[in-house]
Amino acid sequence: MKRLLLLGGGHAHVEVVRAFGKSPPHDTQVSLMSSTHLTAYSGMLPGYVAGHYTREESHIDLAALCAVCGVRFIEREADALNLTARAVLDRHGERHAYDLLSVNTGSTPPLHTIEGADRRTIAVKPVDRFIAALERWDANDAAGPGRTVAVVGAGAAGVELVLALDHRLRRKLPPVQPFVLRLVTDAPRILDEFPARARTLVEQILRRQGIDVQTAARVERVDAAGIALASGVRIEADAVILTTGASPHPMFARSGLQTDARGFIAVSAGLQSLSHPKVFACGDVAAVLAHPRPKAGVFAVRQGPPLVRNLRRALAGAPPVSFVPQRRYLVLLSTGGRHAIAIRNGLTLHGAWAWHWKDWVDRRFVARFDARQLARSGPRPSRR
Numbered sequence: 001m002k003r004l005l006l007l008g009g010g011h012a013h014v015e016v017v018r019a020f021g022k023s024p025p026h027d028t029q030v031s032l033m034s035s036t037h038l039t040a041y042s043g044m045l046p047g048y049v050a051g052h053y054t055r056e057e058s059h060i061d062l063a064a065l066c067a068v069c070g071v072r073f074i075e076r077e078a079d080a081l082n083l084t085a086r087a088v089l090d091r092h093g094e095r096h097a098y099d100l101l102s103v104n105t106g107s108t109p110p111l112h113t114i115e116g117a118d119r120r121t122i123a124v125k126p127v128d129r130f131i132a133a134l135e136r137w138d139a140n141d142a143a144g145p146g147r148t149v150a151v152v153g154a155g156a157a158g159v160e161l162v163l164a165l166d167h168r169l170r171r172k173l174p175p176v177q178p179f180v181l182r183l184v185t186d187a188p189r190i191l192d193e194f195p196a197r198a199r200t201l202v203e204q205i206l207r208r209q210g211i212d213v214q215t216a217a218r219v220e221r222v223d224a225a226g227i228a229l230a231s232g233v234r235i236e237a238d239a240v241i242l243t244t245g246a247s248p249h250p251m252f253a254r255s256g257l258q259t260d261a262r263g264f265i266a267v268s269a270g271l272q273s274l275s276h277p278k279v280f281a282c283g284d285v286a287a288v289l290a291h292p293r294p295k296a297g298v299f300a301v302r303q304g305p306p307l308v309r310n311l312r313r314a315l316a317g318a319p320p321v322s323f324v325p326q327r328r329y330l331v332l333l334s335t336g337g338r339h340a341i342a343i344r345n346g347l348t349l350h351g352a353w354a355w356h357w358k359d360w361v362d363r364r365f366v367a368r369f370d371a372r373q374l375a376r377s378g379p380r381p382s383r384r
Contacts, residue, residue: 002025003031004311005098005101005102006030008285009036010282011042011104014060016102016308017030017069017071018368021069025315026316029072030070030072031071033074033078033096034062035075035126035128036128037063037073038061040059041058041365043358044058045160050165050334050337060366063075065374068371068374079091079251080255083279088101098278100311100314100315104281106284107125107284107285108126109246110245110247111123112247114221120222120223122241124241148179148180148181150181150237151165152185152227154191156191156194159206160334163209165181166209166336181210182211184217184235185215190203190206194343201348202341217235227240252264256275257276266289268320270321271288271310278314280307282300283300284300288325301365303325330343332357334355335355338355340357340358341354342354
């Protein structure tokens with residue numbers, strides 16, 4: 001019996017579990033190891049923060065999905081990887097052996113680059129820890145009178161989050177309880193990688209909502225009083241949320257796996273490790289050296305089907321098939337309320353219709369992995 005271990009409950013791995021539940025690989029025990037049994041769908045995180053979705057609507061229940069698909073679920077956090085023994089060690093010191101390993105654990109903001117960030121900020125990733133912090137924040141009434149919240153990073157994640165927080169706080173707090181939201185970035189402008197039309201639309205929305213924007217502001221330190229910039233300027237903040245950058249768990253570089261300069265697992269166009277053929281990786285934790293792409297959820301979702309195909313081939317002793325990710329893709333950027341900006345091939349449009357489109361896309365994705373629906377439909381044959 002071969003042992004396939006799926007490390008991490010990311011968007012590509014839930015596709016693997018679903019596909020293998022419909023058509024199990026021959027003579028193989030499949031296990032999924034994750035630090036949490038609920039995994040948030042990244043596309044719905046701003047909607048969850050804003051209050052448009054419940055936890056159940058925006059999360060995939062990994063334990064239930066695995067149960068209905070015949071996959072063993074292990075709720076443990078990985079701490080080390082032993083490539084020689086082919087085993088993952090969890091934080092309790094228990095070994096989880098494999099014959100074939102696939103990694104889809106995501107990334108986290110590089111807290112080590114900002115003094116005090118590990119103690120004084122709330123990182124948006126891992127998402128489950130961010131949501132737990134958000135719920136503690138609600139319970140402690142952190143957004144009471146005069147409270148100020150700063151979001152560091154003004155890419156898509158930072159912009160969506162600050163607007164979602166604005167919608168959440170306006171909905172939860174009475175008008176007599178003011179709050180201040182700040183968006184801070186070291187870039188010369190927000191959404192630096194987006195078309196000018198999208199930037200203009202978002203800038204107008206931020207101004208209308210009264211959200212303070214600080215550009216060309218490199219954060220050097222975070223302390224109890226707020227943010228200290230490299231320029232010497234201080235920004236008042238009672239809470240700081242970090243959305244900028246991405247870094248992998250250091251265990252992968254320590255293990256001896258080949259990585260890129262930032263420590264992400266270096267893989268081929270077939271998502272196979274360039275140094276250890278019994279290891280595959282996808283999503284944010286992987287660096288496809290032949291086809292570099294941004295760290296965005298859309299790529300992890302699209303890597304699901306080719307990962308399924310190549311894991312089946314690896315289990316059968318066949319080489320992987322290359323996969324070329326798309327260069328152009330649709331971006332649906334939520335803007336707090338039930339409105340969104342749609343961006344495709346330079347065309348930028350804004351309206352309620354774009355939010356409803358995004359809502360339909362996101363709900364359809366999560367529904368694919370609803371254990372109750374899969375149990376009702378029963379196993380169906382799938383093409384290999």
